[in-house]
Amino acid sequence: MDKTETIKRQVESFSTDFQRKLNIESLGDNILNCAELHASKRGFGLETISPRDQAWVLSRLSIEITEMPNIFNDYQITTWIESIYRLFTNRNFVIHDGNGKVFGYARSIWAMIDRNTREPLELEHLYGDIFSNYLFPEKNCPIKPMARIKPLGDTIPVKEYEVVASDIDYNIHLNSIQYIRHIYDLFSLDYLKEHTLKRIDIAYINETVYGDILDFYKQEIDHNSYVFEVKKHSKEIVVRGLISFC
Amino acid sequence: MDKTETIKRQVESFSTDFQRKLNIESLGDNILNCAELHASKRGFGLETISPRDQAWVLSRLSIEITEMPNIFNDYQITTWIESIYRLFTNRNFVIHDGNGKVFGYARSIWAMIDRNTREPLELEHLYGDIFSNYLFPEKNCPIKPMARIKPLGDTIPVKEYEVVASDIDYNIHLNSIQYIRHIYDLFSLDYLKEHTLKRIDIAYINETVYGDILDFYKQEIDHNSYVFEVKKHSKEIVVRGLISFC
Numbered sequence: 001m002d003k004t005e006t007i008k009r010q011v012e013s014f015s016t017d018f019q020r021k022l023n024i025e026s027l028g029d030n031i032l033n034c035a036e037l038h039a040s041k042r043g044f045g046l047e048t049i050s051p052r053d054q055a056w057v058l059s060r061l062s063i064e065i066t067e068m069p070n071i072f073n074d075y076q077i078t079t080w081i082e083s084i085y086r087l088f089t090n091r092n093f094v095i096h097d098g099n100g101k102v103f104g105y106a107r108s109i110w111a112m113i114d115r116n117t118r119e120p121l122e123l124e125h126l127y128g129d130i131f132s133n134y135l136f137p138e139k140n141c142p143i144k145p146m147a148r149i150k151p152l153g154d155t156i157p158v159k160e161y162e163v164v165a166s167d168i169d170y171n172i173h174l175n176s177i178q179y180i181r182h183i184y185d186l187f188s189l190d191y192l193k194e195h196t197l198k199r200i201d202i203a204y205i206n207e208t209v210y211g212d213i214l215d216f217y218k219q220e221i222d223h224n225s226y227v228f229e230v231k232k233h234s235k236e237i238v239v240r241g242l243i244s245f246c
Numbered sequence: 247m248d249k250t251e252t253i254k255r256q257v258e259s260f261s262t263d264f265q266r267k268l269n270i271e272s273l274g275d276n277i278l279n280c281a282e283l284h285a286s287k288r289g290f291g292l293e294t295i296s297p298r299d300q301a302w303v304l305s306r307l308s309i310e311i312t313e314m315p316n317i318f319n320d321y322q323i324t325t326w327i328e329s330i331y332r333l334f335t336n337r338n339f340v341i342h343d344g345n346g347k348v349f350g351y352a353r354s355i356w357a358m359i360d361r362n363t364r365e366p367l368e369l370e371h372l373y374g375d376i377f378s379n380y381l382f383p384e385k386n387c388p389i390k391p392m393a394r395i396k397p398l399g400d401t402i403p404v405k406e407y408e409v410v411a412s413d414i415d416y417n418i419h420l421n422s423i424q425y426i427r428h429i430y431d432l433f434s435l436d437y438l439k440e441h442t443l444k445r446i447d448i449a450y451i452n453e454t455v456y457g458d459i460l461d462f463y464k465q466e467i468d469h470n471s472y473v474f475e476v477k478k479h480s481k482e483i484v485v486r487g488l489i490s491f492c
Contacts, residue, residue, distance in 0.1 A: 012275075012279040012282070013278065013279060013282045013292060014274075014275035014276070014278050014279050014282075014421070014423065015275065015279075016415070016416065017411075017412070017414075018411070018414040018415060018416055018418060019416070020416045023412065025412060028260075029258075029260035029261065030260070032259065032260050033258040033259060033260050033261075036258070036259045036260075046259060046317070047318070071292070072293070164431035165263075165264070165430065165431055165433065165434070165435050165438050166263070166269065166271065166427050166430055166431050168263075168264040168435060169262070169264060170262065170264055170265070170266045172264060175260070177260065181412050184411065184412055185410035185411050185412050187411065188411070188456075189411050189414060189456040189457075192411050210434075210435040211435075
């Protein structure tokens with residue numbers, strides 16, 4: 001079987017933003033749908049690992065966009081595995097039109113947990129043999145890996161948010177892409193009319209569940225580059241990342 | 247050309263709810279994507295009407311579900327036009343598996359507005375001739391049309407919400423399906439674990455824009471049936487409807 005997997009999509013009207021471009025939430029959902037398709041066809045998707053009480057947990061996600069596809073445009077997402085380590089695996093993505101035009105790239109780092117204990121599993125020990133057939137380190141992903149981001153110091157939250165039912169996935173925690181939606185929503189419509197999303201890096205540090213009260217923090221650290229943090233009940237860090245516009 | 251149009255989808259992991267069933271937001275988005283596909287192939291879709299400064303506005307939407315498709319299931323949505331009047335058109339939908347199994351139905355009523363004046367246009371005059379080729383009143387849609395819903399009296403809002411950028415569509419108002427998401431989110435995860443969405447009826451009465459403060463009201467009028475209202479700045483009615491669970 002091929003080392004890469006590709007999904008093909010059209011930008012439909014109800015997956016666009018106010019500028020009739022693919023919205024970041026739909027792109028994020030489809031990046032993860034593509035990862036799941038790649039995994040399921042190769043023996044380590046949901047249908048295989050769920051009965052074993054195992055779950056994939058997204059640890060880091062970086063998406064860098066040159067241009068978002070427009071309404072009614074076709075686009076494709078291709079994914080492959082770069083590497084596997086004891087507890088983590090690196091999976092990359094390219095978002096393209098199938099004819100050589102690239103819209104952007106993404107990098108992700110995943111762990112596998114035991115759904116009962118919530119402890120990380122020895123990924124390489126469990127799935128290293130299967131993975132070895134599909135490792136594709138020589139395929140180029142030209143965007144930089146996520147850099148370490150220094151915690152923000154004492155700052156005042158810009159938004160408080162209570163986790164609702166539609167945020168929640170089957171693991172009963174806040175869905176990875178919903179964080180990105182909520183972070184995008186920290187910016188005003190006027191700002192988003194003038195600026196285009198260039199890159200988002202997000203580190204998923206702790207889980208949140210239904211009803212948690214989240215505080216969102218953001219601080220401009222460079223021109224149109226913002227460090228963001230989400231904390232639970234004002235204390236425990238949940239996610240941290242960097243979002244940049246141009 | 248056929249009077250009906252069908253889209254085919256798979257329930258992907260990132261379009262499911264916490265029970266791994268298709269979530270109401272993805273279903274709603276795809277109902278409207280199907281309507282747009284039907285319209286665009288027949289000469290009255292976005293690409294035709296936008297350059298004329300015309301826009302479709304959803305006035306009523308009713309979705310009745312027998313069973314939501316499960317993760318990885320294939321499903322289809324088929325749409326057709328029931329009727330056209332001076333200012334409105336009725337469009338129906340069936341959600342099915344392509345082999346005779348029905349997941350649910352939907353009914354919708356649409357108006358067309360001038361994007362500059364925001365005034366309704368004489369739909370039958372403008373598009374009646376084209377529509378006459380595709381009217382399909384004899385195709386059965388066995389769910390009841392939306393009933394008139396009496397306004398709630400004086401009640402206390404259950405939620406206040408400020409409209410954010412990801413809620414906004416190209417018409418720069420809150421996307422029709424986002425209301426449904428926010429109304430669904432008025433129910434607790436515990437309630438949603440015990441109850442299954444059966445039907446939602448929603449009347450879109452006034453538009454809201456970025457930054458509007460919305461108040462959500464709900465009142466149980468029958469066992470597991472709730473009238474809901476959304477008001478802008480506590481006064482002007484925005485949407486009203488009925489949501490029922492079983």
